[in-house]
Amino acid sequence: MDDGLYESGLFAAEAQEKAEEHLTANAPLAVRMRPRALDEVVGQQHLLGPGAPLRRLVEGAAPASVLLYGPPGTGKTTLATLVSLATGRRFVALSALNAGVKEVREVIGEAKRRLGRTAESTVLFIDEVHRFSRTQQDALLGAVEDRTVLLVAATTENPFFSVVSPLLSRSLVLQLKSLTDEDIRTVVRRAVTEERGLGGALTLAADAEDHLVRLAAGDARRSLTALEAAADAAASTGATEISLATVEATVDKAAVRYDRQGDQHYDVTSAFIKSIRGSDVDAALHYLARMIEAGEDPRFIARRLVVHASEDIGMADPTALQVAVAASQAVQLIGMPEGRLALAQATIHLATAPKSGAVNFAISAAQADVRKGATGPVPPHLRDGHYAGAAKLGNAKGYLYPHDVAEGVLTQQYPPDDLIGVDYYEPVDRGAERVLADRVPKLRRMIRGDQS
Secondary structure, X not given: OHHHHOOOHHHHHXXXXXXXXXXXXXXXXXXXXXXXXXXHOOOOHHHHOOOOHHHHHHOOOOOOOEEEEOOOXXXXXXXXXHHHHHHOOEEEEEEOOOOOHXXXXXHHHHHHHHHHHHOOOEEEEEEOHHHOOHHHHHOOXXXXXXXXXXXXXXXXXXXXXXXXXXXXXXXXXXXXXXXXHHHHHHHHHHHHHOOOOOOOXXXXXXXXXXXXXXXXXXXXXXXXXXXXXXXXXXXXXXXXXXXXXXXXXXXOOOOOOOOOOOHHHHHHHHHHHHHHHOOOHXXXXXXXXXXXXXXXXXXXXXXXXXXXXXXXXXXXXXXXXXXXXXXXXXXXXXXXXXXXXXXXXXXXXXXXXXXXXXXXXXXXXXXXXXXXXXXXXXXXXXXXXXXXXXXXXXXXXXXXXXXXXXXXXXXXXXXXXXXXXXXXOOOOOOOOXXXXXXXXXXXXXXXXXXXX
């Protein structure tokens, strides 16, 4: 008898509402904290500001299919849901991991029927769209073209490489950015205090919050998953606060004491460079790992490697600079965590390379003389002789062209008068510079006409 009461009318609606409340209450924290309105979305202001394309779409203006491209945990699924809710459309979600052409066509068929019967349009959200084959993507084209469905597709890979051109041309491509540390902090604090989150039942220690922010690496879902695990662990012991120790224990990752704006930043960076300079490859890798695990900007690490390649290795291993620059470019191209491999390779190369400070000492000595005023006139035969009147001034007269002699080197004055005979570059007798240690003095004797 009771079962029959819930089959229709008010009772059915109440039963459904209770069932949804039960499901929501038991859903993961990351699901419960998913923004329900556009103003709750954290980050992505370049897409959600006044008049921005995604805001206009969510608010129902200028409907268009979109490809949301960005890292995990930046709100792609959330934004797709908001497009549906805010515009009153039916929402259907498919994952490219387990859906095929059959499922896509079924959704499109139902969307056509609803459009014909009730004029209700359908938002089709496809997660991981880059995993769809070309055939599966082509199956979407007609429905997207005539707006049978409003496609919102999400991908973590560059759509210009992973999505077919016809689908790209019919869609707006919007790139989402990784959330900032402050964005993640806002998400975590909201989850601790709001009723649909932890409801203030527990507090979160400041250092534990910092660790969660670092763990997230711009991924809101990751921060909430870690927070939920830590909250469950704290509650099981009767604690009223989520401590750093609890977070470390539950996520199996120790907090690295490292402040990107404080002493640890400078101390660890200094130790990193000095370990490379001292050729201790293992210590260098340790400090590199500490920086990576603490969330240091990989571009900063790459810049330090580029500087070090010239400052402490230089011509002792000319390939060191090439490796460091390649690592820097690789980090910018592929990002993290894969970028750690390029950083590690460059660190190993530089730490094990022969060392020389000759490049640094040479340019420093030359700059010191310039600062002291040793900047005499350029010798007349070296001056530019290409403009009208140069010859009348005596410019370029008497210049000797080195390629006219077999050796490619001849006696000629190159520095200003008051710097004749001054040596800046002193090669060391290590690595590839050993050859230069023998060659440079010979070149100087030839250029200066020293017959000794």
